[in-house]
Amino acid sequence: MKILLFTYLLMIATLGFSQNNPVDFESGGFGANWTWTVFENDTNPPLEIISNPDPNGINTSETVAKFTALEAGAPFAGCETMHGADIGMFDLTSDNAIVKIMVWKSVISDVGIKFATPPGGSFGQVLVSNTLIDQWEELTFDFTPFLGHPKATNLDQLVIFPDFNARTSDNIIYFDNITFSDGTLGIARLESNSISAYPNPVDANWHVKAMTVILEIKVTNLTGKIVQEVQPRNTNHTLDLSGLSTGIYFAEVIAEGQNKILKLIKN
Structure with a gap:
């Protein structure tokens, strides 16, 4: 056991602290030779690296990934890279x-992306639905809300949920060209979207507004413990956070x- 642990730590040290991208599944690129493990997909057919079935439109790549989401699989069936290798380690x-990420799907459903640390910890997945079918x-995916999260460092695994949905048939999903870029614009979008909150930092009262009815607000500390939870059922709500200790928190507004x-x- 000690030898295995030493080998794993040595592998991490050898890899260094870097992120391997873009994930393009091309020969000589990243992704095609990675160890992808399929999970929660009934018999778990392996991820396939194949020729692009539709090399027109926005994706003219030669090779792509093919995921077969089985009807009997869980809605959150997906595939993940190997810890300590593949995507490398990064913050x-x-x-x-x-x-x-580029996707080709025959159905409209959510696609999810998640990152994990060596012990398997994660701040959760981000879901985005496709709007087109039978084309790339x-x-x-905007991960800027998670900047500073305690589980957003030392990441070494990429997890993809190609068809995050309860299925009535087997669905084939192709995906390709996973890229990472500057989140400054994402922060701007976050501050100007239809859910807003102020002030930040806050001393006591924290005001949350939305264009639609707010169903739930959960405030968690850096360990993930829920410290306040409300169901406003209104388009605006004020939380009294005066009882919270000084520090950083995350509020999920649904x-x-x-x-x-x-x-x-919190001041």
Whole structure:
């Protein structure tokens, strides 16, 4: 056991602290030779690296990944890279917080992306639905709300949920060209979208507003413990945070048709 642990730590040290991207599944690139493990997909058919079935439109790449989401599989069936290899080790920063992926799907459903640490810890997945079928589409995932999260450092695994949905048939999903870019614009979008909150930092009263009815607000500390939870059933709500200790918190705001995770600083 000690030998295995030493070998794993040595492998991490050898890899260094870097992120391997873009994930393009091309020969000589990243992704095609990685160890992808399929999970919660009934018999777990392996991820396939194949020729691009539709090399027109926005994706003219030669090779792509093919995931077969089985009807009997869980809605959250997906595939993941190997810890300690493949994508390397990295921190989530403003330089890489915007993640894009090209998908080709025959159904409309959520696609999920998640990152994990060597022990398997994660701050959770971000879900984005495709809007087109039977053609390539690029989806954008904004991870800027998780900047500063305690589980957003020392990440070494990429997890993809290609068809996050209860299925009535087997669905084939192709995905390709996973890129990471500057999250500065993502922060701007976060501050100007239809869910907003102020002030930040906050001393006592924290005001949350949304364009639709707010169903739930959960405030958690850096360990993930829920310190306050309310169900406003209104388009605005004021939380009394005067009883919280000074520090950083995360507030998940769930409203009709939308949800956001906001970083909150308590004075």
